[in-house]
Amino acid sequence: MADAMLEIRGLEIRYAGVPAVRGISFEVGRGEVVGLVGPNGAGKSSTLLAIMGMVEPHAGDVLVDGRSLVGSSTEEIVRGGVSLVPEGRRIFPELTVDENLRLGLQGRRSRDGAEEDVEQAAALFPVVREARDRPAGVLSGGQQQQLAIARSLVAQPSVLLLDEPSLGLAPKVVEDVFAALAEIRGRGVTILLVEQRAQFAVGFADRTHVLANGQLRLTLTPADAGDTDKMAAAYFGH
Amino acid sequence: MRRLGSASQLVAPVALLALVGLAGSFTSRSVQFQFRFALVMATIVIALYVFVRNSGVVSFGHVSFVAVGAFAAGLTTVPEALKLSLSPDLFPIIASAEVGNAMSLGLAAAVGGLFAFLVGVALMRLSGLAAGIATFAVLVITNNVLRNWEAIGPGARTLSLVPETTSFMQGTVGVIAVAILAFLYQRSRWGRVLRASSEDPYAAQGSGVNIYRQRLVAFTLSGALAGFAGGLFVHLLGSITTQQVYLDLAFLTLAMLVIGGVGSLWGAVVGALLVSGVNSLLLSAEDGIGLGFVDLDVPTGTRLVTLGAVMALIMLFRPTGITGGREIRLPGLR
């Protein structure tokens, strides 16, 4: 598709010879939200890491806006407009909230507009301003998740990757997080969302792929969110 | 791992060592020393290999065991009068001890092994970076004590008049014996269990393996072999000082193991012999030699620079060593 912002083609990932991702292909169109769900060990995180250049694919290609990312360094990929909110948030607990946010600015292509982007992130995620000088480690899980997303946002991404944003969070908190994601989507950011708790992704994304045992099995739409059989398939990867 | 147990693993190194021993005996007197030196170096390197390869832990301190072995063998084969003239405060038991050649070598091995056991009891819980630093500390401490405690040895003075009994026969038989022992250990159940544990500590502990104890066994054995090598060393040189069994030797033997390849006995032997050869060549070149068609005369100190450069380059670009296979590199994260 000519309008694809993010394109995965025949991606194969192996760890010490053992295949984790066995040739998957999908696209995320400009401004779309695509979900990737499946059981543990299915290869979801590996896919994200491959996009970010942290893991070298055994075969296949990753393209953003038509440009291949494979072989580029993570630094270049981030500056090219791709940002990952990692699994488990991975904020720096000993740095202050503000310092954590400032780190995100390192991924920008240029400093221009940094202040405005920080303001916008603060508007979406008030914790960024409220707790700015406190060590990030004292924040709750939900607040840390907000900080992690804010941190990725200020890097000016055109593609935002999220690895299990609902991990360890209560349903109400997850709602807030997804509300913020909806706003981000509204700004035209392309989103790839990996989730183990499939219901969050399926209801939110334009479409959701089910990844099981390294392969894409199924594609769901928000309409399928109420279909228990299909949801079970999503969970157990049939 | 099965590779290390097959008999072919032993044949090549032993054959090479025997060849070197044999060929060396036909060279001129001055060169003969270099050959015997290479054989003794190989003994030390094999001792080091026994521990490093099987446990996956790098020890910077093995030369300590060479040192105590050398001094034990040296002190028990020189006349009492000489010992007392060097260190009047020497313990009487050391001063009066006088044994034959074979006994001195056995004693060297025993002292090396015992010392290694005691050190190992304390240190074998450590891995990786901590073990490297701790074993380096042992090296410094041993040197410091040997150099200053005059009740146990000649201190900073040279212990000379040690009988030079490390002939080609003794050197070759000695190193081959050590190689065989190294092989038997790595092929034994203990050796295999330790190697498996070093590759996957969690699985090993889950199967009830006591890694600490296995490491201690390897460390003690390797200490005994290093002590024995120390005995051969002192009987080769006819004298010994603490500086000869300290940082330079530690670096040299580690370099030999790394350059040859820490993964196999073959690597250890090749590294030792090759580096000894180049070392000797450059040593002569520093004095100026004619190699038939070319005259080689390099400034003093080139030898060390070359050795250091080669080791650094190997570590950076081919950590598995000259003989190295892809899987077996310098152990890590253990």
Next chain:
Amino acid sequence: MDALQTIIDAIALGSVYALVAMGIGLVFGVMRLVNFAHGELITFGAYALVLTNHLPLVVGIVVCFATVIGLSLAMEVAYRPLRTSPPTTMLVTTFAVSFLLQAVALLAFGARGQNANVLEKLNTAVSIGDLRVRWVTLVSIAVGAVLLSGTALILRRTDIGLQMRAAAMDFRTAQLLGVRATTVIRFAFVLAGVLAACATVLLVVSRPLVTPGYGFQLVIPALVGVVVGGLDRLTSATLGGFAVGFAASVLGDVLPADGRVFLDTALFLLVIVVLLVRPGGLFTRSRAAWERV
């Protein structure tokens, strides 16, 4: 008053060791690499001062700084293949580089010591009350304080400092955020070089005889301090370096001549004890490097 004299001297030596320890700690933080060859920065810096002996002092110091920082940057480049290596490979490699550089120094300058007569005036003493304190002692303390707090400021207040701290805490996540690994590592090496260069100048004033082993002899106790203090955190590493310098100076003054010879033994026994007793406490983060069985 003797005691006060001893303490002041000890603080001065401690400050110099702290500069060296901080340099080692900075590089370790961003690369998880203990640079055994850090001492050779000092050795070559000292030789630079020897060679520029006859030139104006400013020139000498500039050349010294240039040499040390240049060599540090060269090490950064040389160590690049090690970035993904296990800690023991790193240790052995830096050991090899240290040996190589010492051998080069031996080849270039010979084994006999050479004099770098730098700032000899600082060796004169000034009377403060009942004390006679050498100028170099006061300068060492002052320079040490300035540099240590300066470095701390850089780390806390600048962007590059923030990136360095983040890289030391969680290198992978820092990379994911776009922190430039090479820039951060290079900056650490430059900073370590600056600290080492300052330490060199201060050292050479009190110990003008430079030999190929000059820096190595110093870095071993400094390394002891870093390990004892706590490799994982910059403050504890620096404090450890200070403590070793302080202790070495005090013991040097206080011990009788025959007790002093076993100083190395005492120091290294301490290292072993610390490694055995508090691997979890002192080195909380890099559990992989400090695994016990």
